[in-house]
Amino acid sequence: xxxxxxxxxxxxxxxxxxxxxxxxxxxxxxxxxxxxxxxxxxxxxxxxxxxxxxxxxxxxxxxxxxxxxxxxxxxxxxxxxxxxxxxxxxxxxxxxxxxxxxxxxxxxxxxxxxxxxxxxxxxxxxxxxxxxxxxxxxxxxxxxxxxxxxxxxxxxxxxxxxxxxxxxxxxxxxxxxxxxxxxxxxxxxxxxxxxxxxxxxxxxxxxxxxxxxxxxxxxxxxxxxxxxxxxxxxxxxxxxxxxxxxxxxxxxxxxxxxxxxxxxxxxxxxxxxxxxxxxxxxxxxxxxxx
Numbered sequence: 001x002x003x004x005x006x007x008x009x010x011x012x013x014x015x016x017x018x019x020x021x022x023x024x025x026x027x028x029x030x031x032x033x034x035x036x037x038x039x040x041x042x043x044x045x046x047x048x049x050x051x052x053x054x055x056x057x058x059x060x061x062x063x064x065x066x067x068x069x070x071x072x073x074x075x076x077x078x079x080x081x082x083x084x085x086x087x088x089x090x091x092x093x094x095x096x097x098x099x100x101x102x103x104x105x106x107x108x109x110x111x112x113x114x115x116x117x118x119x120x121x122x123x124x125x126x127x128x129x130x131x132x133x134x135x136x137x138x139x140x141x142x143x144x145x146x147x148x149x150x151x152x153x154x155x156x157x158x159x160x161x162x163x164x165x166x167x168x169x170x171x172x173x174x175x176x177x178x179x180x181x182x183x184x185x186x187x188x189x190x191x192x193x194x195x196x197x198x199x200x201x202x203x204x205x206x207x208x209x210x211x212x213x214x215x216x217x218x219x220x221x222x223x224x225x226x227x228x229x230x231x232x233x234x235x236x237x238x239x240x241x242x243x244x245x246x247x248x249x250x251x252x253x254x255x256x257x258x259x260x261x262x263x264x265x266x267x268x269x270x271x272x273x274x275x276x277x278x279x280x281x282x283x284x285x286x287x288x289x290x
Contacts, residue, residue, distance in 0.1 A: 001147070001150065001154075001237065001238055001239065001240055002150035002151070002153050002154040002157065002235065002240055002242075002289055002290075003143075003146045003147055003149075003150040003240035003289070003290040004145075004146045004149030004150045004153055004288055004289065004290065005026055005027065005028040005029065005059060005060035005146065005242075005288050005289070005290050006026060006027060006028065006060075006145075006146065006149055006288060007024070007025070007026040007057070007060075007142040007143065007145040007146040007149070008024065008025055008026075008141075008142060008145050009023075009024040009137075009138040009139065009140070009141030009142035009143075009144075009145065010022065010023045010024070010138065010141070011134050011137045011138045011141070013130060013131070013134050015130065017070060018068055018069070018070060019068070019069045019070075020066065020067075020068050020069075020131065020134070021066070021067045021068075021069070022064075022065070022066050022131075022134050022135060022138045023064075023065045023067075023138070024053070024062070024063075024064050024065075024138045024139065024141075024142045025062070025063045025064075025142075026057055026060040026061065026062045026063075026142060026146070027060060027061040027062075028060060028061070028287055028288040029059065029060050029061040030059075031059065032054060032057075032058065032059050032060065032062070033060070033061040033062065034050060034053060034054055034062045034064065035061075035062065035063045035064070036049065036050060036064050036065075037063070037064070037065035037066070038065075038066050039066060039067070039068050041068060042066055042068075042128070042131060044128065045128045045131065045132065048132060049064065049132075049135055052132070052135055052136070052139065053135070053139060056139045056143060057139065057142065057143070057146075058290060059242075059290055060290070066131070088105060088106070091105045091108060092105060146290065150240065150289070150290075153285055153288070153289060154235060156281070156285055157235060157245075157282060157285055157286075157289075158232070158235060160278045160279075160281045160282045160285075161228060161231050161232060161235075161278070161282065163274070163275075163278040164228060164252065164256075164275045164278045164279060165225075165228050167271045167272070167274050167275035167278070168221060168224055168225060168228070168275070170271040171217070171221065171259060171263075171268055171271050171272070172221055174265065174267055174268045174271065175217060175218075175221075175268075178263070178264070178265040178267075178268055179215075181265065182215065182264065182265075214262075215262050215264060216262070217258075217259050217262050217263070220255045220258045220259045220262070221255075221259070223251075223255050224252065224255040224256065224259070227248055227251045227252050227255065228252070230248055231245065231248045231249070231252070234248065240289065240290040242286055242289030242290050245286055245289060246283075246286050246289075249279065249282050249283055249286060252279055252282075253276075253279055256272060256275050256276055256279060257276075259272055260272040260273075260276075
């Protein structure tokens with residue numbers, strides 16, 4: 001199963017007069033790079049948040065933000081109908097007892113109400129359990145996003161590696177023809193230089209055998225096929241193995257380059273170039289595989 005490192009998840013919790021929004025974004029990165037943007041009300045659970053997100057998403061540049069907004073309708077209701085009236089009338093009673101004027105009472109009641117509302121906003125510190133439950137939900141959404149992206153990447157990676165396998169089959173089919181071409185070309189060059197009468201066919205066959213050993217690509221073709229098979233089996237694994245696939249892609253490149261260096265044949269070089277193009281597509285996709 002292939003997972004992308006690109007993901008997104010968001011959830012919102014309404015609690016009392018608060019709206020708590022959690023947003024999680026992830027991008028490709030070689031390592032885990034987690035950035036938390038938290039309001040001061042939830043600083044007490046920062047370590048737990050960091051642990052849960054890191055364990056679930058494993059790798060990538062991750063930005064996790066929590067935003068707490070006060071419900072304005074609730075604030076208005078509290079100001080107009082409950083707290084303000086309560087404070088104002090209590091203050092009037094005290095003013096009557098001490099024979100004090102009423103003029104400053106309005107401002108005093110307003111300030112006292114705002115203090116009370118601020119206290120209510122900060123009650124989010126007492127609902128950490130609900131926030132942590134919401135974190136699990138957001139992480140699951142982000143992970144589901146990564147899985148869906150991974151399905152598309154899986155199809156692309158599989159098509160690219162199968163094209164490389166087709167290129168390898170083309171190389172294998174061209175190899176005997178290449179050897180015959182090389183043998184004929186070498187024989188004609190020697191005959192032209194020495195003359196037909198001085199060319200010893202038996203000696204030529206013996207020397208050509210040693211020469212062609214340096215141009216042999218059978219081992220490279222065998223190893224390349226082995227790497228292709230391993231790449232395909234890793235793609236089918238239940239775990240996303242981006243780093244392992246990247247390592248295999250390096251080995252694929254090494255064998256393809258060696259075949260190209262030994263080819264000495266125009267048609268085979270074309271097949272090699274096409275395999276290299278598909279390999280570059282693989283490497284580009286693997287930059288974003290978990």
